[in-house]
Amino acid sequence: MPYDLEFEKPLVELEKKMHALQRKGDHLKADERVQLQHMERELRWRTEEIYKNLTSWQTVQVARHKDRPYAADYIRLLCDDFFELHGDRVFGDDHAVMAGPAKLDGQKVMLICQQKGRDTKEKVFRNFGISHPEGYRKAHRLMQQAEKFGLPVICLIDTSGASPALEDEERGQAEAIAANLYLMARLQVPILAVVIGEGGSGGALAISVADRILMLEHSIYAVASPEAAASILWRDTSFAPQAAEAMRISARELHRLGLIDGLVPEPLGGAHRNHRLAATNLKAVLLKHLAELKQLSLDELLEKRYRKFRTIGKHGKSVGSNMLRANT
Amino acid sequence: MVKEAAVPSTGQTWTQPGMDGIGNVAVKCPKCKEILYGRDWEKNLRVCSRCDFHFKLTAYARIELLVDRGSFVELDADIISIDPLNFVSRSQPYTAKLGEEQNTTNLHEAVVSGHATIEKKPLALAVMDFRFIGGSMGSVVGEKITRTIELGIERRIPVLIVSASGGARMQEGLYSLMQMVKTSAALAKLGEAKIPYFSLLTDPTVGGVTASFATLGDVIIAEPGALVGFAGPRVIEGFMHTKLPEGVVSSEFALQHGMIDTVIHRRDLRYELGRLLNLYF
Ligand SMILES: [Zn+2]
Numbered sequence: 001m002p003y004d005l006e007f008e009k010p011l012v013e014l015e016k017k018m019h020a021l022q023r024k025g026d027h028l029k030a031d032e033r034v035q036l037q038h039m040e041r042e043l044r045w046r047t048e049e050i051y052k053n054l055t056s057w058q059t060v061q062v063a064r065h066k067d068r069p070y071a072a073d074y075i076r077l078l079c080d081d082f083f084e085l086h087g088d089r090v091f092g093d094d095h096a097v098m099a100g101p102a103k104l105d106g107q108k109v110m111l112i113c114q115q116k117g118r119d120t121k122e123k124v125f126r127n128f129g130i131s132h133p134e135g136y137r138k139a140h141r142l143m144q145q146a147e148k149f150g151l152p153v154i155c156l157i158d159t160s161g162a163s164p165a166l167e168d169e170e171r172g173q174a175e176a177i178a179a180n181l182y183l184m185a186r187l188q189v190p191i192l193a194v195v196i197g198e199g200g201s202g203g204a205l206a207i208s209v210a211d212r213i214l215m216l217e218h219s220i221y222a223v224a225s226p227e228a229a230a231s232i233l234w235r236d237t238s239f240a241p242q243a244a245e246a247m248r249i250s251a252r253e254l255h256r257l258g259l260i261d262g263l264v265p266e267p268l269g270g271a272h273r274n275h276r277l278a279a280t281n282l283k284a285v286l287l288k289h290l291a292e293l294k295q296l297s298l299d300e301l302l303e304k305r306y307r308k309f310r311t312i313g314k315h316g317k318s319v320g321s322n323m324l325r326a327n328t
Numbered sequence: 329m330v331k332e333a334a335v336p337s338t339g340q341t342w343t344q345p346g347m348d349g350i351g352n353v354a355v356k357c358p359k360c361k362e363i364l365y366g367r368d369w370e371k372n373l374r375v376c377s378r379c380d381f382h383f384k385l386t387a388y389a390r391i392e393l394l395v396d397r398g399s400f401v402e403l404d405a406d407i408i409s410i411d412p413l414n415f416v417s418r419s420q421p422y423t424a425k426l427g428e429e430q431n432t433t434n435l436h437e438a439v440v441s442g443h444a445t446i447e448k449k450p451l452a453l454a455v456m457d458f459r460f461i462g463g464s465m466g467s468v469v470g471e472k473i474t475r476t477i478e479l480g481i482e483r484r485i486p487v488l489i490v491s492a493s494g495g496a497r498m499q500e501g502l503y504s505l506m507q508m509v510k511t512s513a514a515l516a517k518l519g520e521a522k523i524p525y526f527s528l529l530t531d532p533t534v535g536g537v538t539a540s541f542a543t544l545g546d547v548i549i550a551e552p553g554a555l556v557g558f559a560g561p562r563v564i565e566g567f568m569h570t571k572l573p574e575g576v577v578s579s580e581f582a583l584q585h586g587m588i589d590t591v592i593h594r595r596d597l598r599y600e601l602g603r604l605l606n607l608y609f
Contacts, residue, residue, distance in 0.1 A: 162539075162558070163567075164558060164559035164563050164564055164567045165564060165567055165568050166564055166568065166572065166576065166577075168558060168559075169557045169558060169559070169564070169576075169577055169581070169585070170585050171585075172543075172585070172586075172587050173539070173558040173559075174538035174539040174542075174543050174557065174558035174587075175543040175587060177539040177540075177558075178508075178512060178538075178539050178540050178541070178542075178543045178544050179544075181508060181509050181512035181513070181539075181540055182512045182513075182515060182516050182519075182544055183516075185509065185512055185513035185516040186513070186516045186517075186520070201496075201505065201536075202496075202505070202508065202535075202536055202539040205505055205508060205509065205539075206539075209509050209512075209513075221502060222501065222502065222505075223496045223497075223498060223500075223501050223502055223504045223505040223536075224496070224498060229498045232498055233417070233418075233419070233498055233499075234418050234419060239418060242416070242418055243498075245416060246413070246415050246416045246417060246499075246501075247413065247415075247498065247501040247502075248413050248501055248502075249501065249502070254502060257412075257413075257502075259502050259503070259506070305513075306513055306517070309506060309509045309510045309513050310474065310510055310513065310514075312467075312503060312506040312507075312509075312510060313466075313467030313468075313470055313471050313503055313506070313507060313510065314410055314412035314467050314500075314503060315407050315408065315409060315410060315467050315468045315471055316407075316408050316409070316410045317406050317407060317408065318406045318407075318408045318436060319406075
């Protein structure tokens with residue numbers, strides 16, 4: 001897979017030269033073989049260097065890479081079995097959300113995933129991973145079912161946000177999201193949420209209230225998309241890169257801030273370069289956290305989950321301010 | 329019938345710190361363009377006497393309107409925002425923005441909270457103020473609202489939250505988004521304790537606030553003509569590349585689509601809330 005992101009330009013030349021040599025195959029001279037080895041080492045080293053220091057905006061580009069593994073890829077690579085269920089039993093079936101019971105390393109779980117769609121046809125079918133209320137209500141229904149049958153819930157998050165069209169207002173987008181936050185806060189089974197690409201605002205949050213919030217190393221999670229934030233703050237979407245930096249939306253920064261519980265390492269150069277390895281890494285992390293959560297009693301699980309979100313937030317106290325108001 | 333009997337409520341005149349001088353000036357109704365004289369306008373609870381347009385209220389004016397005179401006790405007034413992300417802004421540092429908003433609004437943050445009584449019934453309440461960075465929810469708004477809900481649980485008194493918000497606060501990034509969970513989780517506990525929660529939506533209530541505590545009320549009330557929805561009209565129009573008809577994404581629209589329980593005129597709010605408190609608790 002060629003390097004195709006803007007900040008990968010330094011790697012492109014090197015890769016080209018390498019490919020020219022590689023094409024020679026058995027006809028490589030001894031010194032060329034050594035040269036090739038050097039180049040391979042250099043490419044690896046330079047890629048590491050670049051990916052170790054990705055800015056938030058560069059991370060956005062990796063998280064949105066067209067070849068990045070999507071939820072359906074992980075389902076295929078991770079699960080022993082997955083039975084997709086459809087519909088919210090109210091209005092329709094949202095194809096941006098794929099959900100159903102699954103088996104992961106022999107363990108029964110309930111999977112709830114956001115799927116963006118690979119080719120144009122699938123993208124349209126999935127509405128680009130942008131959910132209507134029906135997607136959140138399908139998730140709500142299946143989370144209640146997970147509770148009923150004692151299945152841990154695993155959510156894979158990948159959306160630019162919830163759909164803000166007029167039809168979504170008519171069908172209660174805000175309520176659909178809020179209802180999930182309310183339900184998940186007290187759901188009586190372990191919940192794992194993993195941002196695999198884009199965690200876009202309330203549309204991502206609606207299936208991310210979890211005992212462990214994990215993120216792939218080069219994924220993002222934000223209160224608003226960089227474009228939306230730039231538009232709100234500075235009335236100009238072309239400042240999206242600045243908004244991305246300011247909001248600290250990369251997985252690494254969020255982990256540093258203690259806002260998420262763990263990172264899932266990605267293959268060198270991003271998950272899109274090796275879907276299988278990305279899935280293997282994800283599976284290992286999921287199993288580790290599942291095992292830990294299964295050790296907890298229900299009371300501990302719920303209390304820890306409550307404390308986790310209860311303590312998110314930073315504030316100060318005003319001292320000796322003349323602004324303190326008397327009671328009206 | 330019942331409603332009319334209560335309209336004169338307590339008949340108190342309305343003087344509000346920060347509104348001094350308004351009595352002598354005139355305001356123009358943005359809806360019907362009528363010129364309204366300050367004193368009449370205030371006496372009419374900042375509602376247009378001609379077309380019933382409901383102007384925005386400050387948090388303290390709202391509290392005075394809703395609760396029994398002298399019953400409000402403010403809590404957590406000294407909690408203020410900090411800049412958890414060292415937010416790098418093109419325009420103005422977040423802390424400077426906060427200071428400026430504090431000076432112009434004479435508020436510490438976008439919500440005022442505490443406890444009071446309505447028609448002698450005690451309740452915990454939090455009231456948002458749109459003037460403070462568009463009523464946006466960051467850590468402090470989330471914290472104060474959560475404490476209000478916890479006060480309801482602790483004292484076993486109903487909770488009222490009056491929303492007025494443009495959504496989550498960008499400058500606190502994911503901290504802001506997570507306040508949606510924090511408040512909703514507290515409401516889930518309130519629900520387990522079987523204590524009622526009333527949500528009053530005022531102009532405007534959109535975004536993260538609507539997608540969390542504002543739409544989780546056991547009873548959801550809105551003021552007439554308020555902008556109420558997940559996304560504001562500008563966002564919807566941008567997303568759909570079309571122009572929306574006038575009045576869409578309003579209290580009445582939400583009522584029509586089954587998203588809220590009722591739309592209540594400002595002058596009747598205290599009385600109707602009193603009735604609800606009596607019916608539920
Ligand atoms: Zn008017």
